Each structure stands twice: as structure tokens, then as C-alpha cells.
Amino acid sequence: MSKFNPQAIRRAIIDMAYAGGTVHIGCAFSIVELIAVLYRDHLRLRVDQPDAPERDYLVLSKGHGVMAQYVCLAELGWLTQEDLANYFKDGTRLKGLADVHVPGVEATTGSLGHGLSVAAGLALAAKLNHTDQMCYAVVGDGEINEGTIWEAALFASQFKLDNLVVIIDKNGFQAMGSTDEVMRLGDIEAKFAAFGFDALTIDGHDENAIGAAYLAARQRRDGRPKAIVANTIKGKGVSFMENANIWHYTRLNSDTYRNAMNELGSAK
Known part of the structure; x- marks a missing residue:
């Protein structure tokens, strides 16, 4: 099995969610390709030292999608398969939201x-230290209803943080409904551009498009922070989970576990 294979990551997420009796499957599935491509091809890391001072940073702002990141951290050897198997269980290492005490979680x-x-703070620190570190933040589209997102956007533009990349997981849903129902977002790319970002929109499940956007973000240092609006599908990869917001909070039973794993097939 090749490292950071999206199909394998989704299968591992299903295993974790079933064993832990936990939720947030759909929102983990929508970011799989986005973070798999980052870890595989673009994040500069030291496998032997998760906290290497020269590392690039990935902040998973939508922390409820953390199962996808935990699987990637296991691929790096920073977590064990036992850690994944014990996800969300009492007294164990991995919690249901991103936790800075886990190696590789910023x-x-x-x-x-x-x-x-x-x-943005990490990106400014890198600028002040005269390093070429990149800082990535994965945010949800429902999350950008929060005013703090736009305060950070103003800050990033003011201080010309062209080493900052915000990746918006635009899956069209949040906890209590669709983004259009809860708080219509309009043209997200145009909004970030209006805040001074170099913004573009891509297919968030097309690994080639994702990789090209990440490469351009690293190479284009023109004083503008970067925003990548990724059109994604909540629950991507399992038909009965796709665009079905019930899988934000629904737990797997033996039947849905088996059906999901059958749809995902064998990882290559």
C-alpha cells in the first residue's frame, strides 16, 4: 500500500470510528485528499523529529476532522496502529478533536x-525569524461564519504573510444543516480576494489540482497570503454518506460499517 493513499485513509477512518463508537466521519472524509497531498508531497517535515524547528506547519482548524490527520501521522510513524485502534477510548492518547499533545498536531x-x-501567528514568526517555512490552515466552510476567521484574514493581509495558506473545505454543510440554510456564504474566493488574499477555487478531491495549487502557493511570494477554496463532498467515498449531513453525528453499526468498507474496497 502506498503512503497517504486516500482510499486507505478512508478505510482507516471507518475502522477508527467503528472501534471508538464515535462520529464526525463525513467531515473527515471531505478533507482526505487535501491533507494526504500535503503530507505526501508538500509539507517539509523531519520524520525523526516531529517538532523540528525548521518544519512547515499544518493547523487543522476544523479539529473535528482530526481522524484524517491522525491516520496521516501514523503513516509518518508518529502514531502507532494501537493508537488508532484505541481512538476516543477512555484514558487513551487520541481524542475526538485535534490535541496539541499529539506529535505532529500544532x-x-x-x-x-x-x-x-x-x-497566521506562526507565519508571522517565521517571517520575523527570516525562515522560509510555510504555514497551512484547514478550515471548514461553516467555520468561516466565525468573525475570528476574518480578523485573522485582516491580520494576514496587513503583515503580508505570503507564507500562509488557508485551505477552505467547502463541503456545503455544517453541524446543523447546509451552509446555505444556516448562513449563506456567497462567493468565498471573492471574499478572501477582497481581504487581500491570492485566492483560487479547485476540486478538493482532484489530487493533481490540489498539488498544483500547493506548489503555486509556495512559489508565489508576492506579499499576499493564499486562499484555496476546495470544493469537496462531505462523506466522500461512501455513497450513503455523501452529502448526507446525518453522518456528522451518526455512529456506525455493524451493518453500516460493513457496507462502508465494502464500498471503499481494498486499499492499494
Whole structure:
């Protein structure tokens, strides 16, 4: 099995969710390709030292999607398969939201709206230290209802943080309904552009498009922070989970577990 294979990541997420009796499957599935491509091809890390001072940063602001990140951290060897198998169980290492005490997790998130501010602070620190580190923040489209996201955007533009990349997981849903029903967002790309970002929209499940956007973000240092609006599908990969917001909070039973794993097939 190749590292950071999206199909394998989704299968591992299903295993974790079933074993832990936990939720947030759909919102983890929508970001799989976005973070798999980052870890595989673009984040500069030292496998032997998760906290290497020269590392790039990834802040998962939508911390409830953390199962996808935990699987990637296991691929790096920073977590064990036992860690994944014990996800969300009492007294164990991995919690249901991103936790800074886990190697490779840069910020504790889950109270939404704060991760972009953390990433912007890291990006400014890198600038002040005259390093070429990149800082990435993955935020949800529902999350950008939070005013703190736009405060961070103003900050990033003011201080010309062209080493900051905000990745918006635009899956069209949030906890209590569709983004259009709860708080219509309009043209997200245009909004970030109006805040001084170099913004574009891509297919958030097309690994080639994702990789090209990340490469351009690293290469184009023109004083503008970067915003990548990724059109994604909540629950991507399992037909009965796709665009079915019930899978934000629904737990797997033996039947849905088996059906999901059958649809995902064998990982290559």
C-alpha cells in the first residue's frame, strides 16, 4: 500500500470510528485528499523529529476532522496502529478533536474559528525569524461564519504573510444543516480576494489540482497570503454518506460499517 493513499485513509477512518463508537466521519472524509497531498508531497517535515524547528506547519482548524490527520501521522510513524485502534477510548492518547499533545498536531482546535489565527501567528514568526517555512490552515466552510476567521484574514493581509495558506473545505454543510440554510456564504474566493488574499477555487478531491495549487502557493511570494477554496463532498467515498449531513453525528453499526468498507474496497 502506498503512503497517504486516500482510499486507505478512508478505510482507516471507518475502522477508527467503528472501534471508538464515535462520529464526525463525513467531515473527515471531505478533507482526505487535501491533507494526504500535503503530507505526501508538500509539507517539509523531519520524520525523526516531529517538532523540528525548521518544519512547515499544518493547523487543522476544523479539529473535528482530526481522524484524517491522525491516520496521516501514523503513516509518518508518529502514531502507532494501537493508537488508532484505541481512538476516543477512555484514558487513551487520541481524542475526538485535534490535541496539541499529539506529535505532529500544532494546535488544539475544535472550538471553531481559532486555527487560522494560530497559523497566521506562526507565519508571522517565521517571517520575523527570516525562515522560509510555510504555514497551512484547514478550515471548514461553516467555520468561516466565525468573525475570528476574518480578523485573522485582516491580520494576514496587513503583515503580508505570503507564507500562509488557508485551505477552505467547502463541503456545503455544517453541524446543523447546509451552509446555505444556516448562513449563506456567497462567493468565498471573492471574499478572501477582497481581504487581500491570492485566492483560487479547485476540486478538493482532484489530487493533481490540489498539488498544483500547493506548489503555486509556495512559489508565489508576492506579499499576499493564499486562499484555496476546495470544493469537496462531505462523506466522500461512501455513497450513503455523501452529502448526507446525518453522518456528522451518526455512529456506525455493524451493518453500516460493513457496507462502508465494502464500498471503499481494498486499499492499494
